[in-house]
Amino acid sequence: MASNAAPPILEMRHVTKAFGGGLFDRAQVVALADFSLTIADAPPSITAIVGESGSGKTTLARLLLGLVEPTSGEVLFDGVDVQKLNRQGWKEYLRQVQVIFQDPYEVYNPFYKVDQVLETPVRKFKLAPSRARERDLIEETLQAVGLRPEETLGRYPHQLSGGQRQRVMVARALIVRPRIIIADEPVSMVDASLRATILASLVKLNREFGISLVYITHDLTTAYQVGENIVVLYRGTVAEAGSVEQVVREPRHPYTQLLVGSVPRADPRHPWQGERDASGEAARANARSCAFADRCPKTMPICIEQHPPLFQTDPDRVVACYLNREAPVIGGEELSKVFVQAASPA
């Protein structure tokens, strides 16, 4: 990968986010622990973050969007700490880092027609010199995500289906031509037959419009389909990361293996496989152990002692697991070293 003079669009440096733990509230929940990630400025990339509930992926999304402050560590936009952005910088940040949320119901104000979610950013960011041009822009953008303006505009949210609403949201994210879109479970509340279409639009945003994507999901299958690189989160730490081909096809972390084995394949001849969860049977873990130690079928004494660092077992993969302790260790901040770039589109 050629070294890039421009700072990364988004960077997380040793970010830890903990909730609770105040004077009277001794129980502290660490949503994300010492997490680092770099999304380069160029070329436009698609990074998938996979985690189940409790993995910290929602917190991750909110940190990237500047909705919460890290307990320690920094979140940087264009090289500047998000918490320290001035007014101008903040406005730029709001525009360049767009979001698609999970719930296609909640993101609409029921009082306004859906046109409003498209008109508002155009007007606020002054993207069109006239009403006519604004209308054109909106229609073009809707068409770019596969919607027909005459069927979508002028309607209230309750008159559109969940899939249509979500696609309008994709259009909204696109219309400001951001540099990166954070998509937090964009298709999990959408019907299966529409998912493929929406995911295709997201990939199109990346390939045709050069927008980077951070695709956050619990669904390993769509992460594999959409992402070039993947980070598997478990209880706030990175279990495994690298190119999707490596991590999903040949997982090395017992948790990733468990995940891959538990995905129900749409093929009756391909049943669930692999080892089952070993919770309850594994040794007692403590706060310093590997996050997965109490469920792992292969726990060793060293796993209880200390949470493993990242072992780079392949040029395009790291695993946080002592089973791979032969491999060289890399620091958290170097995580993106193992990311690949997409092959040029055909």
Place this chain on the structure above:
Amino acid sequence: MADTSVTLEPPVLLRLREPGRWAAVRDYTRRNPDMVVGLIIVVALLLVSLIGPFFVDVRQAQPMRAVPGQPPSARYPLGTDDQGRNLLAVMVVGLPLTLKIGFLAGAVGLSIGAILGLSAGYLGGITDTIISMIVDIVLTVPGLLILITIAASIKTFISVEVLALVVASLAWPRPTRTIRSQVLTLRERGYIQVARRSGVSTPEIILFQLLPNLLPYLAATFVAAVSATILASIGLEVLGLGPQNDPTLGMTIYWAINYNALLRGMWWWWLPPIIAVVLMFVGLFLISSGMDEIANPRRRRVV
């Protein structure tokens, strides 16, 4: 392309825009009888005040305009009191006065409550802390006591409007609390986040995103505030701390007590105002109970 399968129920207000609105109204009556009955009662009371003047001379609501101490008769359908007021006229005049106090005080209380509640809820931080602290302090103060003190000290200057303001001075903390908690909930809604991300400024978010969705709660809070302020005002009046020259319902009850109407069997003096007050409360209560249906719409999602 035809309308897609039923997803969310649209907000009631929006539905009125669509054709078939009378059918919607009829069906709504079946679903929400409380609201409709409540509205009928309150509107009926208002009508009494509007049509009343055609049936009775309202000047007779003032003292010494009619033969005092008369039981109900053809000439005086509700009789007269010891000071020579025609009680039917008193009802016709007093009802709107009492309602006026309630609405005025309720509106003032709600407005203050809305401004403070929106600020505290949406802005959070130090604003919220200060406002909430003040609200909590004011709420712990025994309201009626304060009102009595205030009213007693300005006794001679009390008019209907002044009474309304006095009552309003303690009517705003509850609305502030309710609205603040509602804003706290709405603040996390997706569309607020999306609006922020589209570059919308904070005042615009409060006005154009939050406020429309708060309307049902504001309406419900208003009705509750009106009930509370009417109660408070009647409480003050019954103690004699109301406008001396206006025959509000509360003052009428005060005079009735003062002149021992109960012991003397002058039921036509103390009963009508009480019935009117009860009807008013029942009507307002039913409306606020009906508002619950709007404020908590049961949104169905098709499965």
Place this chain on the structure above:
Amino acid sequence: MTPRPEAGPDRPYVPPVLQVEDLRVYYHTLRGPVRAVDGVSFSMPPGERLGLVGESGSGKSTIALSLMRMIKPPGRIEGGRVILDGVDLLALSEEQMRRTRLADIALVAQGAMNSLNPVKRVRDQIADALASHGGVTASQNGRVRARDPRDVVPDLLQRVGLRPSVAGMFPHQLSGGMKQRVVIAITISLQPKVIVADEPTSALDVVVQRQIMETLRAVQEEIGAAVILIGHDMGLMAQFVHRLGVMYAGELIELSDVLAIFDEPLHPYTQLLIASLPSLERKGVFQGIPGLPPSLLAKPTGCPFRSRCPSAMSVCTTVAPTLREVRPLRWVSCHLYEESGDRRQETGAEWQDQQAVGGYQPAASG
């Protein structure tokens, strides 16, 4: 995973435990009736696992509620029969139905784990369920119900893979998966004949989902109950059910053995649906189904799928297809298969009753 006993000409006939005939459920809204379930028929032999898969608006969850007779206004069961072991549930009185629920037909609902009573211990909740049916002969064949909860609870917990110590815990002390297992324990406590599972794992992780489904399979096989799994996840269906029914716009448009459906889907909707599923094997192909499902309020004539069907013909606009057995034990509702010979029957239910060849075969002794 799908046991398929070899077909044999002299397999004895076992009567179905559940027969649904022409079930219709409409929701009466201001703008007219929404035909959520519009003439669905199928039958199940004892112990079978049947899947009903569909997207939002297909009517699958409405069917779940209808089987339990838990449809509330403005919804109403307009017609049809639901025959459980010879008794039409739709004809029972409210009191009789109440006794039938849980005892003969039980529901594991979506998010059921969240409706556990937070202030009662697990064993008390199970005991409550038993008590509400205790002492009364709830089932049709006169099995006695009254059993001491203290004996029953540890046994139930063990069957669903929970430690006996869970009995004394409160719901908030349990994880999502454990709570759902408690729900399953309650569901099987009276050994119902049919278990209706409506998206039982939708809120759970993939890993936990697998555990729950495997648990459900184990207990269902143990007590011999039939299971109807309702959901939208084709992958889950492929892993769990013997037979799969595909719902679209309130109708059952295909019903076959699960292997057959995945090997060779017959209905165009099923074909497109399977094609749109992302796989972990191959990257890159995104193929959705264009268009939208029809309005159930103003349902168009003819086939409900015609506006999105790549093979739509002119007859599809005017004549609604019906569910017919176009190949042995494969039912499809599609005009493409009209010329399928003499084995056509008018209602799927009639034919499925005669399990002559292939498919799932329950144990003969019953």
